[in-house]
Amino acid sequence: MNKATRLVLSRIGFWILIVVIFVYLLFPFYWAFVSALKTQAELIQTPATLWPADPTLQNFRAVFQNESFMRSLLNSTFVALAVTLLSLGIGSFAGYALGKMRFRGRTPSLYLILAMTMFPQIAVLAGLYAVIRFLGISAMPSMILTYMLFTLPFTVWVLTSFFRGLPASLLQAAQVDGATMMQAFRHVLLPLTAPALVTTGLLAFIQAWNEYLFALTFTVIEEQSRTIPVAIALFTGEVARQEPFGEIMAAAVTVTVPLVILVLVFQNRIVEGLTAGSVKG
């Protein structure tokens, strides 16, 4: 075998690998999509077909007319947005203090927050009930409050390192001009953190959008507050005794497409946020 053939063979091997990876990553999503387009008869037909013989939108129509599913879409959007905004607000305060100020208790606070990022949600589930009962709040505010268990530590951690990276001279210049620490924060530093806020905000939103354990547990007796993961996990059809997988797949596609678009638009920011802290730069 001469050098040229070997090169060609290795190129072919490489492209086969790339195609295999691509199919592996996207096939389940493709399968959900084509299943959603199939008729009820074709869904239970064996063997399964790779492409719908008679594509129909009836599953999507059923999903959009399903009131409890549409409500869960609203619930999820509201909860995830509220969690994101609260985490960013509270987290940027903490990040500013931890990243740019000197005070006693700075290092313990940092370690506390770092430890929080590894906290297992299940460990506090029963105890959170006591808190919720004490506060007397319903399922939606409960989710908003408790989701900060995983969004807040991460937000604080990333924003702290971002604030620390901003040049101290900016703060000094603002102070020379007579600005207080808070004025310097609001008018000088916060605008500069916009990119970091977008990154952490996106990740917080996606985490909250994904959350299942708390949502499932808190909405057990409050069905009208169910979020998307719970609604899809407990999805039941109007009539069918069998699980309505056509509709479930249509619902799965419906909730995934906006997220995929969001992720593709902001992919660089998201990758940056995901890898923050894992690679020493």
Next chain:
Amino acid sequence: MTDPSQTPSTPPRKGPSKLARREERTAAWLLVPSLVIILLIAIYPLGQVFFESFREREFASSEPGRFVGLQNYQQLLSMTIRELPLELDANGQPVIEDGELQYESWVRVLPREPMRYRAVTEFGLFGNRYVLGATESDFILAVWDTLVFTVVAVFWETVLGMIIALALTARFFGRGAMRAAMLVPWAVITAVSARIWEWMLQPTRAGLFNTVGSALGISDGRTNFFGDVALQLPSMIVMDVWKTTPFMALLLLAGLSTIPKELYEAARVDGANPIRQYFSITLPLLAPTLVVALIFRTLDSLRVFDIFQVVLGNQRYSMASYAQSMLINVRDVGLSSAASVIIFVLIFAFAVGYIRAFGVNQE
């Protein structure tokens, strides 16, 4: 006018200045909201769970409950190993079916007093047959399953993630699209991906895997991936690996991008082949990233809940789905809390173990 040298970056020598004191006060106020929330949703509930784990109380009832000491832990962790005697027929001869010796059922050998033991697993050793019994066999099995799940899933995620990351370091047409495709499994809601996989793994040829399996002649088209006990855990692992491999690949890709290209050129000049290059340059320099990624993924896997709860429900548990089910379905706050404490301790031990073993420096 403020002296610029008196700014935070150069603290005053003699006692805190007015400015430093003011800064300290501002910092405290800025941290208060975060600390209050952490106290409210993490530290207090954790203490509460610890407290409840020593008590007996029904969930969501107004009864105050009572202190029971270590009883919940005892119920969760009591185990015993008993030998199973041979099954004998009326003449006292061992029963043989299909050429195999038959053993008595575990029901006859495991203790019932003071607590009833159930079989977790049976195993053969030196020609004898034993049964491992536990008073809370579901929990022991959940712990074991979660550990197996974690080790196997994290292993495959690392291997596949490494392959994907290495493939993506090459420059080729469509590399951007590939990187975007990697984010799709990551972005799909876990509970939703569980349902997609549940659909693909249907026990008839309406499911993708049974269709493909029977077309290739490796299954009869009726493989019951979630009903067959031997296939439940592998199915969970396949689902989890698909969902989390991209995260692993992204972390490793970021790590790979920090390795200077000149090292590879130098190695090539010295005649090192790609495999040699991988083991003497890539792997050692990637080690810190790999360790961090492994820690993230292991700790995450140990608390797996979504896919087990969605697909297997009460058929088979992960540690987290066991504790949740005890709380919500069985309404036993004490037992659920004790299980939560055990999970917390286990995860903590893993974290400390990793950090000890690899000496990760977080800052």
